[in-house]
Amino acid sequence: SSNIVLIGRALRNMFILPDFPLFAAQVDKLYEEIKMNTGGELATYIPQLARQNPDHWGISLCTIDGQRHSVGDTAVPFSLQSCSKAPIYAEVLTRHGSDHVHRFVGHEPSGRTFNDLCLNDSNKPHNPMNNSGAMLMLSLLNQSRNMADRFDDIMQRFKEMAGGEYIGFSNATFLSEKESGNRNYALCYLLQEYGCFPEGVNPMETLDLYFQVCSLEVTCESGSVIAATLANGGICPMTGKKVFDPAAVRDALTVMSSCGMYDYSGQFAFKVGMPAKSGVAGGIMVVVPNVMGFMLFSPPLDRFGNSVRGADFCEKIVSTYNFHNYDNLLHATKKQDP
Amino acid sequence: SSNIVLIGRALRNMFILPDFPLFAAQVDKLYEEIKMNTGGELATYIPQLARQNPDHWGISLCTIDGQRHSVGDTAVPFSLQSCSKAPIYAEVLTRHGSDHVHRFVGHEPSGRTFNDLCLNDSNKPHNPMNNSGAMLMLSLLNQSRNMADRFDDIMQRFKEMAGGEYIGFSNATFLSEKESGNRNYALCYLLQEYGCFPEGVNPMETLDLYFQVCSLEVTCESGSVIAATLANGGICPMTGKKVFDPAAVRDALTVMSSCGMYDYSGQFAFKVGMPAKSGVAGGIMVVVPNVMGFMLFSPPLDRFGNSVRGADFCEKIVSTYNFHNYDNLLHATKKQDP
Amino acid sequence: SSNIVLIGRALRNMFILPDFPLFAAQVDKLYEEIKMNTGGELATYIPQLARQNPDHWGISLCTIDGQRHSVGDTAVPFSLQSCSKAPIYAEVLTRHGSDHVHRFVGHEPSGRTFNDLCLNDSNKPHNPMNNSGAMLMLSLLNQSRNMADRFDDIMQRFKEMAGGEYIGFSNATFLSEKESGNRNYALCYLLQEYGCFPEGVNPMETLDLYFQVCSLEVTCESGSVIAATLANGGICPMTGKKVFDPAAVRDALTVMSSCGMYDYSGQFAFKVGMPAKSGVAGGIMVVVPNVMGFMLFSPPLDRFGNSVRGADFCEKIVSTYNFHNYDNLLHATKKQDP
């Protein structure tokens, strides 16, 4: 039926991006340009990331009405890592509502000089986009069920976000993360020490789940559908199925806007102004609310841990198109509408 | 000619708020409800603020197409205080461009636990919405001219933003601010110590100018036009005159969104999601981009220094209307369009 | 033979405290006075500490020439907890020398507002008197041997410090510490994350050893001999056996002086001026260099985690006797020589 919808729209020429081929061509042009940018370093803390191909570079986009475009290495699976934190937050909000969720986690950036071991003034993680916040989020998901069911359920939900497209799991990544995750063990014990977890939570199981969710894999193609689901207020544009509560998406986009790009978040909000979440494998999930979602992928990282090519793309696309949060101001010097 | 424009639109029923009387009635209802909220304390650090009438409570709004509504004490002059920081930032951006301006000031929140004496990692003020940042901004305005001209020029510019409506100056407030401004003297010497000012700046003159700009007065009515000028991409809706560069307004709204409500900014961004700037006299200037501007005024302050009634209004109006930054998401549970 | 030495000295009336009975009487007087001080709270994080008797109060002292005095509950075994950190530091210094040891740990107070999760500028624990520093110290002891041997060796060394007197081990305390030691697990993983441990160290084994050393038991009587060994430059006054290198003792006393009383260390250094180390079971080990050692024991703790009665005793004895670091100044208003 989603195809029928697409055809219907096509016939009426009612797509959100009226001249899709033009926009796709522009994306391809940026793709080529940015391909030359060989800056950045691979993450090295686990062999699975250190062995990634630094030349990999892919862009996929999916509009809220289901138009798709991909260029580059967009069928290469990579681990979501921290990109998973945005959908997980939206999922937990959908199930438990904002009031309950924010009894356990804040919603503000932690400030650039703080390392993320610290909790905020209320002894909660600063926000659900950092490691400790994401652990808290996972502790709220099916906490009374067994681990296999909890993982299955999350996997199932990611598949729904991605409209049934590729969601994988890298067991090697999971095992490596677990083996070398000293900082995350420290964080998890700290959360337990400060009584951050809801009652009855087993911290080490939560941490295991955390490592597993980080090891979920997408391709640019499937990831762009997840981003589009967020752009579309929680309804997957490929299936029409409601995945997230719209209020949950609103909150997720708000927090992605201010906290999604590690310590670069403040500058990103100022310069780019789009909700985004990056991961250490080189993915960046970018949302243009009510328009489309991107999944960008290129393993070399800048000193903040964000994909160099991915961040470069964001800055360049926003200088051409009015995607910045406040770009649609009346009387603005005209950037292009996509 | 602005009247002719208004009449033209009225005939065509093309206003941005189609049912203005309904919206105004809703605002009046909130006004009455919030009038009962007698929480908060007057600022006491200078007698001029300590002597304000805690019962004063006014709301004015001005849409981008010039429709106006006011309820309560909206003709009472009050000093802008920190509300001035948003227009001043837009003004400096308009004159000097973002690149030049941000060589001297950051654009990110400072984090809740930092007091605003501290500079950021690059030894700049964190953003133009705090005191040290605003001093820097003023140091960039006509630094080579004499003090009288510099003040005149700023006064003139505020009048343009306000469409020629009331802009006053409280000399008593200025003198009191100057006398009791130990913290600001400390900040100013600190900026000088760290070489933050552009070459040739006289720090004490800059500080004088700072105190003077804080002592500029508006009413809710005139202030709402300033807010509407920001909402309208820099063009005053009452005169049609271009006051700010649209790119400058974009940046000003971005920074107001993340840093405009003192240490409450993060929560405000999450809950309310509108660009706003509050001042210690009880004013809050609120921008609904592409729709309208509000000036709220009520002297009692919460512990963050924001007007209790003003902040209350913001939270309540956003729960009814889709003014939150990400409220217009497709498929959102319907709040009202204003 | 140690008795012969004592008798010899007695015959020659050459003891460091010439009028020992007078001093002992003065200590007894303070004991009675301070017994009335019922302030403070028991540590509650493990049941073994929560169940301690809050009325327990004991003082033992041992001079560098082996004179002994005890009053109160001085035969009650209690766990050393952090009191163990001072002898462990002296032990590690004795084996490896100051230069090697301080490649892994700092030697300065961390400042009152820092919690002890943070490392110092060089990514080392601030000093060997806090938890992370003590873990590092233990990681340097016999790191290549098996756990049983490592524990045995430490036990043996504490017995030598105590002149063969009571050193016990509370397995229940150990198991409880291990079970509820979230903060210490967090610290240990953090140390590992930052590469603080010497190569080849197994962090979890080190942490186990840490919990075991905290669970070592002394009585006031045996503990006072350990303190006296430090007072005597590393030679146990009861056996004449050299336990520590004198340079190691010098460094240990220096660090105890500035960092031994948790966040109260600075005030303690100013007011009391004696090297001391407190533990959460209620013990305080106090050294009067070249004169004697005290072990004080009373479980109720102040908000810093120091024994209320123990700290009270330190302040009172130093107001009577010239034990403060700079008390022996010429021309000082005469306090008593002990």
Place this chain on the structure above:
Amino acid sequence: SSNIVLIGRALRNMFILPDFPLFAAQVDKLYEEIKMNTGGELATYIPQLARQNPDHWGISLCTIDGQRHSVGDTAVPFSLQSCSKAPIYAEVLTRHGSDHVHRFVGHEPSGRTFNDLCLNDSNKPHNPMNNSGAMLMLSLLNQSRNMADRFDDIMQRFKEMAGGEYIGFSNATFLSEKESGNRNYALCYLLQEYGCFPEGVNPMETLDLYFQVCSLEVTCESGSVIAATLANGGICPMTGKKVFDPAAVRDALTVMSSCGMYDYSGQFAFKVGMPAKSGVAGGIMVVVPNVMGFMLFSPPLDRFGNSVRGADFCEKIVSTYNFHNYDNLLHATKKQDP
């Protein structure tokens, strides 16, 4: 009469340094050795310091029984700068007692990562050895008298500490300090903002006095007598006159021990273990309690602001002689007694 005392002691061979010529020869040897150390940079924030001769290097010592030795440029006047903070603290304690004084200032190091703009938890300066603490101290001296009298009084007191030897005043330094003292102006306004000063204090007058006291001049020779007065419990060894209360000296030495060498204080306490206070003109005042005082002078500074040659001398002399706080431990490997 002081000469008669000296002669009497000499006849009885009862000096604190029994073999003074040997010790002096050892000092001379270190002087020559350290002369080669050309590391460090001159302070440049005012021309008077930037113009100092980097080759200047002088050591003067004065024992508590009045024996003197000088080598190098010990008659060159230099400004005391922060070296003045130790005697000023002792002076204020002598007049007002520790309890009163410490209602306004703390007595602990601020921690290495804090800059000295910050106040401690109780909104007081951390200790009397940093700039803000010293301002507070000066605000307690004759606050009701006029500026001329206040300065005269302080000058007079420094002359008494120095046994009537050279105390000068560099007006050029004062004027320069005042002109370029942005940081100190910031500190002073901050202290006023936080209500740190006692009632009735004029902050700008206090700051003027502060700059004046920093501009007091000594030579190594006269400065060593001040240090010896502190070493001698407050009685000037050259005149026998009681200058400070012994309790005041005790407290001053305690705070010098932990806070006297800027951010190097912690390391200095560990390695050198002598109370000392350095100044930005290149002076270091060092106290060996009950033995002697040193004034070291050499303008090039390390990154902490301490004289490179001066700090070098401290480390070397303490490795030869048992001057470290805990060097006199029984059974210590024998360093020399001086």
